[in-house]
Amino acid sequence: MFAYIKGTVEEKNNDSIIVEAGGIGYRIFTALSTINNMGQNGTTVKIYTHYYVREDIAVLYGFGTVEELTMFEMLLTVSGVGPKAAISMISTLSPSRFYLAVVSQDTKSLTKAPGIGMKMAQRIILDLKDKISKEQLTSSIPMTSPENNEVTGDSVLSEAVSALMVLGYGSAEASSTISGIYEKGISVEELVKKALKSL
Amino acid sequence: MFAYIKGTVEEKNNDSIIVEAGGIGYRIFTALSTINNMGQNGTTVKIYTHYYVREDIAVLYGFGTVEELTMFEMLLTVSGVGPKAAISMISTLSPSRFYLAVVSQDTKSLTKAPGIGMKMAQRIILDLKDKISKEQLTSSIPMTSPENNEVTGDSVLSEAVSALMVLGYGSAEASSTISGIYEKGISVEELVKKALKSL
Amino acid sequence: MFAYIKGTVEEKNNDSIIVEAGGIGYRIFTALSTINNMGQNGTTVKIYTHYYVREDIAVLYGFGTVEELTMFEMLLTVSGVGPKAAISMISTLSPSRFYLAVVSQDTKSLTKAPGIGMKMAQRIILDLKDKISKEQLTSSIPMTSPENNEVTGDSVLSEAVSALMVLGYGSAEASSTISGIYEKGISVEELVKKALKSL
Amino acid sequence: MFAYIKGTVEEKNNDSIIVEAGGIGYRIFTALSTINNMGQNGTTVKIYTHYYVREDIAVLYGFGTVEELTMFEMLLTVSGVGPKAAISMISTLSPSRFYLAVVSQDTKSLTKAPGIGMKMAQRIILDLKDKISKEQLTSSIPMTSPENNEVTGDSVLSEAVSALMVLGYGSAEASSTISGIYEKGISVEELVKKALKSL
Structure with missing residues (x-):
């Protein structure tokens, strides 16, 4: 209301x-x-x-943003996730990192949020991975400055490939696209965003 | 409230x-x-x-109009019809077409609304046909321009006659009145409205 | 709220x-x-x-008045009395006439309200007669003009006496006081109000 | 909200x-x-x-104050304490006196509030004594003027000592500190506040 x-x-x-x-x-x-x-x-x-x-x-x-509100309302649809857990997630992951973690089934990132255990992380992935649209994954991707990029090159590549695969692209197509546009220091989100534009 | x-x-x-x-x-x-x-x-x-x-x-x-709100609130009184189904109906039929469809037991028009099956259409007719007043049937009838008139002459006549019969007029009286005032291209609503004024 | x-x-x-x-x-x-x-x-x-x-x-x-709201909220405390019945009562009896009817166990007046049967009238009297304060009985008594006075002299006297008795005054004291101040054409409310002032 | x-x-x-x-x-x-x-x-x-x-x-x-609202909301968390009982407590004890009574397990003060029996007072102490922070105990302590000080010197001392003990200080440390800073006419709250500053 x-x-x-x-x-x-x-x-x-x-x-x-x-x-x-x-x-x-x-x-x-x-x-x-x-x-x-x-x-x-x-x-x-x-x-x-x-x-x-x-x-x-x-x-x-x-x-503060519609994206955070949308993420909050999405999390509430997952059985067992109440407002407290949803807020804890929002305090930990930005909407874009959250969508990417769900789409790439990255339970490690999800369980960084206090109060979110492995089981709940898996249920979040199970319930939401088919609900996250391509737009949500890319449109809410802020240009993350390099120093936010805690992951190494290899894991950036693999995370980006699995993100595309979850979005329905074949592994071959995903790998070749990702490796074709990869540059040192690029973040997972930018890589996925660029890939989706060229696919 | x-x-x-x-x-x-x-x-x-x-x-x-x-x-x-x-x-x-x-x-x-x-x-x-x-x-x-x-x-x-x-x-x-x-x-x-x-x-x-x-x-x-x-x-x-x-x-946007009180008539649509009234139609929505009427639909909610039908068991099994929730807000989504009611909104779907409003997106499909104007209040006047809806009242006419209910009064003339026109399940075909009602089931044009996504999510409204035959059973629900019949329940809507059963629950609402005695609740629709003469005023609702006529007062909310907008002057529909000819191109909105998807039905042929014969079905306009028969729909108008059955609408009057549902309102309690005898079939003879309904048929004679309708045929007396029928003009090519006239819509069902205008025909019923004119008939009710002369009865 | x-x-x-x-x-x-x-x-x-x-x-x-x-x-x-x-x-x-x-x-x-x-x-x-x-x-x-x-x-x-x-x-x-x-x-x-x-x-x-x-x-x-x-x-x-x-x-429109706090007295009517108070009467409404009082009626809602009676089990079985919902908003519709309470509103029907308010449409029929002013707060002061209502309090007097309850205090003098006048089921005839109460059942004038559409939808209020004998049983409900008795339950209203049973539940509310001890909750009506002397102030409510007198303070909200509007000066009823003579033509509102549908009751004959005798019933005015007896209604007034029983109203005082319900308020705890002995029958002798109530009768002597009422008969002492009775004037032709006086309404029940004015009679009770005058009596309470002299007691 | x-x-x-x-x-x-x-x-x-x-x-x-x-x-x-x-x-x-x-x-x-x-x-x-x-x-x-x-x-x-x-x-x-x-x-x-x-x-x-x-x-x-x-x-x-x-x-009128945030402290009273906080006290009210704290009391509502105690099972069996509804709004009426909470309001009765607030009408009887200021927040600081309330916190002190809870922390020093002073059922006598708590049961001064109409409608609060011994059992409820004990449940309030049991549920809330570990939830009352040092800040709440001291920050909301108004400078009570001497005449509010209904208690004698001895009970001021003992109340202050037990308040410190409930806050986790040893009895020896509590007693020595309290007796070291005690002055005639000082209120329990001021004594506890001064002690907490020097500990």
Whole structure:
């Protein structure tokens, strides 16, 4: 029902912020990353929200970007994943890294999020890998600066190849395309993005 | 509780629009026809809404006209018909065509809506045919231009006669009235409307 | 949660009105008497509301006075009495006549309300007679003009005496006080009010 | 969802106030102490609120300070403690006295609140004593003027010592520290606060 709240930041806590609009202070639970990226108290913000309603609870979860909100709502569709686990994931992986981890079945990246064990990571992959569209995988890929690139050349290549294979491309076609456009220092996301453009 | 939301269109998606009022962006799920008829982003609109509340959901459905909202709320009273099926029907048939299809037991028109099978069409007819008032049948009949008239002369006549019979008029009286006022190219709705005025 | 809505009347229907505040059109279900007493569309009103929430419904009921809202909320505490029956009662009896009917166990008056049978009237009396305070009985008594006085002299006297007895006064004391201040044409409410002031 | 409501006081009752914001009168249930401390009707206030939602109820509870709201929300986590009992406690003990009573297992103070029996007091202590942080114990300690100090010197000393012991300090260390800084007329809270600063 509430797609977003536009108002002034009144308070920042560990797990929530308060945004005022029309004389009402809305408490919005969110990820630490969202809180840290937020302006000082008094600045005007637009928080993309999810109205979470259960029998004895009605709370707002919110994020700085539509992509984070979409990722949050996708995670909630996975049985056993509640708001806390979803927020923990968003605090750990950006939407694009998350989609890539799911598509390339990279449980290691998923389990970096506190509270996400191997079993839950596997269930997330199982439930979501067919729901992640090509657009989500590429459109939300920010130009990651080299120093974010914690992975070595080989694993960049293999991660990119498996990402394409999950998207339905044959291994031969995936490998030849990837190796054809690979350059030293390129990130997995850029490699996959470039490959998808040339396929 | 929310009869309508008056605000500016901020975003249009496949199944919903976002309308901002008082700093709050309200996500309103609606029919594709409503979205297509809506002005550009930034225009001020008045969306007639239904506040749909269940144990773990609280969402707004909305429409460009009160007639569409009434049709939506009527469909929700039919057991087995949820918001998705109701919206699918609204995307397919205008309120007047819908009322006419129900009153004249025209399952063919009803099942044109994606997701509406024969059984559900019959249940809709069974549940609603006695609830559709003469006013709804006639007052919401837009002057359909000839090219919207997909049906041939004969079926226009027979549809109009059966519509009157469902409204309680005898077949003789219905047939004589209809044939007396029939003109080439006239639509079913206009024919029924004219007949009801002369009866 | 919503004590009242202050806004402009946008629409009046048989069982509800729409009041706009802050760009939101609030649909408020109410009694026909309230609708009829309301100003024309466009006038600013203050409707005293009750936010009625169940598992799959969230609606507003509203009234022109706090007394009517209090009467509505009191009736809802009686098991088996839902919003429809409460509104029917409010459309039939003013708060003061209602309190008097309950206090003087006048089932005849209560059952004048459509949908209120003898059994429900008795349950209303049983549940509410000890909850009606002396203030509610007297403070909300409007000066009823003579022509509203459908009852004869004798029944005015007896109704007033039984009202005092229900409020805990002895029959002797009640009868002597009532007969001492009785005047031709006085209404039951005025008689009870005058008696309570002299006791 | 609603962290606070900023608006004008429109009405004060025994158990609630009505605050208007954006044309909506919000009924906020609260403690008598909060109502008494509130300005006259028409003054602008900021009430810190808790949106209490159950299957058939959606109400706002609110307080004049964040500390009272935090105390209220903490009490609700104790099984068997509902809003009424929590409000009764807030009407009786300030947050700091409450935290101290819990930390020093002072059931006598807790049971001063109407409706709070010995059993509930013990359950409150059991559930909350490990959740009360050092900051809550000290930061919310108002400089209580001497005359609020209903307790004698000895019980001030013993209460302060047991408060430190509950916070994990050894009895020897607690006693020596307390007795070292004790002055006639000092309140328990000031004594504990001073001790915590020197430890």
